[in-house]
Amino acid sequence: MATMSVLTLPLPQDALRDPEKWNSDWKSLLCRELAFPSGPYLLFRLKMMEITMSSKGLQGSLARYPDFVNPTCAIQRNITEEALLYFSHADLENRWMDAGADERGKHILDAMAGLCSKARNLNEARSYCPELSLKRLRTDGKIFLDLLKAVMLEDASFIPTKPRFVSHPGWDAWAAEQEKLNDSELKKVSCAEILILRTKLISHVVQFTLRSFVGLPPPEFSVQKEYKSNQKTKSPALPPALAELLGGPEAAKARFKDEKTAMKARHSQRVAHCSYLSCTETEPADGSVKFPRCKTCFEKMQRQVLYCSATCQKADWKLRHKAVCGKSLDFETVSRPVENPATASTADTRIGPPVNGYKRSPALIAQVTALNRNPTFDYILYDANNQPKPIDFGAGQYPQLAFRECRELAMTTGDPSSVAIMAHYLCVLLSTKSCSKDFEDITANMIVAQFAREFCIDDLRQRVLVVQHIQDRDPLHRPPLLINAPPQLWAVLNKDVNLDKVVLSLD
Ligand SMILES: [Zn+2]
Ligand SMILES: [Zn+2]
Incomplete structure (x- = not known):
């Protein structure tokens, strides 16, 4: 069953081709196979399988984990800032409630389809997000507003080191259970990746929906380019039984060709980011400039750590890189919170976060x-x-x-x-x-x-x-x-x- 689900996930490229169908495919899949309580276990096993089978394996997943966490924190800070403006000046709450289900649904579906078409893992993250049920979100405007408040930070004056995870009874129970086990590094990072991707997709969908609703263009969005090693891996032949499942060998072949083309198109849009936390430089898309990489990491671990400049490399060395340079990574190190230096200056005088579950308006x-x-x-x-x-x-x-x-x-x-x-x-x-x-x-x-x-x-x-x-x-x-x-x-x-x-x- 596990393999089947992977192959029959609605595809990122279908999100834009036929958003309605893509959405209803997701809906039936979520009801049929990924529903609670068995859903998380299946997804967890799939995630572990994916990490083990990928060319970079566990070390690769550990290395890119901060690349999920830090941008998610930044997205949540940006949503909070924007939403505060809309709440106070654009009468967001009333306008959203007054808009009809069709209008709300249009903005939400556009946001979801647009995002999920950009990256495989964002598309897959839909399987972790029962909250993103289009039907519920469009019918009851309050559900979306609650979701917005769930991803808003309690203070938008700085970028936090940990995102706000969206609470969900099923996922909370599952995550608590995982935390109790003293698991392998593979299990820890698989679990963490699922939870962070879940948060990232929900936060993004909220942000894109809001922007679309108030008539603003979507925010700048770029996916981190992944380092490709030169070793070519040949895709294994498809077992006949599986080809049958996909509608016969010809249909299966066409599908794989389509996936490959779509993947190439997605990858051509990616840009490489500077690794220093408070730097937003990206490598020019035209390839005119290539960022230099950390030599030690590349030679010892085949890890690609890019910096736009020696200044950024020096700053990051002190802040984070010294602890991991050229070394084998573990989950504890990569998940340790590091405050973004660009926003850490007021850390001492700052009004503290809410305590005892107090929720700020x-x-x-x-x-x-x-x-x-x-x-x-x-x-x-x-x-x-x-x-x-x-x-x-x-x-x-x-x-x-x-x-x-x-x-x-x-x-x-x-x-x-x-x-x-x-x-x-x-x-x-x-x-x-x-x-x-x-x-x-x-x-x-x-x-x-x-x-x-x-x-x-x-x-x-x-x-x-x-x-x-x-x-x-x-x-x-x-x-x-x-x-x-x-x-x-x-x-x-x-x-x-x-x-x-x-x-x-x-x-
Ligand atoms: Zn930089
Ligand atoms: Zn290094």
Whole structure:
């Protein structure tokens, strides 16, 4: 059965020739042979077989594993950035829900077919993605929006070292089971490849669909060129029984010829990338320039590691390459997360990732992303025209330290009390006369509404009033954000501002 499935997978070249048929072939295959719970086991065995049988085998798969992980992380960062714009400026959620099933279906099918036609492994990855059921996605608009939120990062200010895996009960259970086994390197990399390709295809489909829906061209897309060794391998003769299955020897021959042509066409589009993580250089398609390769890796391991320049080679040596150069690879080394140096600069000051399963709203992701990009800002408020107005308390000052501590807790856990204390403080501060003209038209009601939207807290108004009540009862009338300020410090902070005199009113 295993061999049969490989041969009868809908082909990448059919995705563009007849997308509807290609899709329905996939659908019946997924229902018939690749359905849970047996599906993953079959696919896992096929993946292991593919790795063992390929000319580069296990070492080749280990070497290219980071080439799946890093671009997937970058795709997810890009989707997040784009989606935040569409959510806030293009009313994406309502527009998608209002579009009919046919319109949604058209964008999704175009995206899937376009992508799967580009690479064999992306096409095969459809077998790992029960989420990509066209019927379900087109009928219920919410399913696609949920899928989008599932691939969006919680902070788009940097490229993470690990992608967000899309949770699915069947795959989660299977992956957890695999993790418990102390398996061979072959099994580990097969399992990891399936999970990462799954994530990569879903992320790409979401991105291409969104682009198509808002009327933008698809993003630039290039597949890494694979190194071909000069050893020619002759394809083995097809067993007669198998040829029969494909509609007789003539039909089987025609099919293989077609596959070969399609494969050549796909391969001619590939480009070689520079191996340094934060470099985006690719070898010119016309072959005018060939990137030099790491000599040691090539001579000892026949591994192709290309760099656009000596600068990139040097930088990558320190970051990653030193540990693996000319050596036999293992799964632990290739799966170790390495932070992209281009985005690592704010790593120390960055607002942390959410904890305890807290899920940020798109509005909060936008806020976190903007703050992490501009670490001197303490918060970004929006005026009546939706223009950003950054708040900056001044580095290292007491209000900043207290505010940031509260902000960290609110943004990583969603703790409503911290949100209320923070919102209350900004309301009080902006009501004082000494406040800058920039914030003139931002009212306390607007601040509370913004925080309620970002943190999805319906009763934030009541909570802020409770915080005000606590301030009223404090003998020194300190806003609760500054409750730990010693009396002398409080006197200084309050001196020209009179925070203690503010009477907060909310509609
Ligand atoms: Zn480079
Ligand atoms: Zn090397």
